[in-house]
Amino acid sequence: MPELPEVQTIVSDLSKSLFNKTFSDVIVHDALVLLGPKRKFIQQLAGQTIKKIIRRGKAVVIHLGSREILVVQLMMTGQLIFNADSNRHTRVTFTFLDGGKLLYNDQRRFGRLQIVKNLNEIKYFNILGPEPFSKEFNSLYVQKYFKKSARPIKSLLLDHTFVAGIGNIYACEILFRSGISPKRLTCQISAQEADVIYHQIIDVLEEAIKHRGSSVRNYRDGTGQKGNFNQRLAVYGREGLDCLKCHALIERIAQSSRSTFYCARCQK
Ligand SMILES: [Zn+2]
Secondary structure: OOOHHHHHHHHHHHHHHHOOOEEEEEEEOOHHHEOOOHHHHHHHHOOOEEEEEEEEOOEEEEEEOOOOEEEEEOOOOEEEEEOOOOOOOEEEEEEEOOOOEEEEEEOOOOOEEEEEOOHHHOHHHHHOOOOOOOOOOOHHHHHHHHHOOOOEHHHHHOOOOOOOOOOHHHHHHHHHHHOOOOOOEHHHOOHHHHHHHHHHHHHHHHHHHHOOOOOOOOOOOOOOOOOOHHHHOOOOOOOOOEOOOOOOEOEEEEEOOEEEEEOOOOOO
16 A cells, blocks of 8 residues: 555656646546546546645645645555556546646555545544654654553554554554564653654655655556665565564564564564
8 A cells, every 4th residue: 555655756746747737538437436426526627727736644635726626545556647558447537638648547446536625524634643744743742642552553653643644564664673563562662762763754754755665566656667665675575584684584463454574683
């Protein structure tokens, strides 16, 4: 599932290619990916100009000239790719007045597109915690949050009411680099350790954005290319392989019905 670095990469790519473009045609090949009626969706976009594309959490937020907002939640396998060839997973094709087309592909069809007047209309945005790069998200916030919860740290990192945009891949990587066991309860993590985790959250996400995300599953950026952060993953997907630091074997355990990859020797 695309996490913050992948969605940020898509948003940066699309901002460059789609700014000020005006929709001409919208062809919905599979209305399952729409929240709301297909005819209304097409009518609301026709003739609208794209004014701004931003990321909030793991969602792509496209501001239109009408002041309405097209929200795309990519979920498991959604892709937004500009000027590529459509395939059998193409669910929506957007074309523009001055040429070019944007495809929404989604192999498993868990992603959703909808148009709203205000982001508050969508529950996800109402419960979403602070963005990691915002002022509200800082070392003190993390320390305080940890103190009031008795959940395993790994589960808390995945909780988007705590922080927006982190998923399974980066939660595992952040904990490995912090040297903290994914099983540790947050209330037992010291202020000093919380500070280390906070800084690793920022560093790992920044580094992953710099390398245009990780192409685990079918992630592609806004131009259809794979991300390059895979080669830098130290634990995620490396069960049974040598730890890059200590050469013990990377283990995989289930936590909140998700796989956690970690090194039991490096992470205490
Ligand atoms: Zn190790």
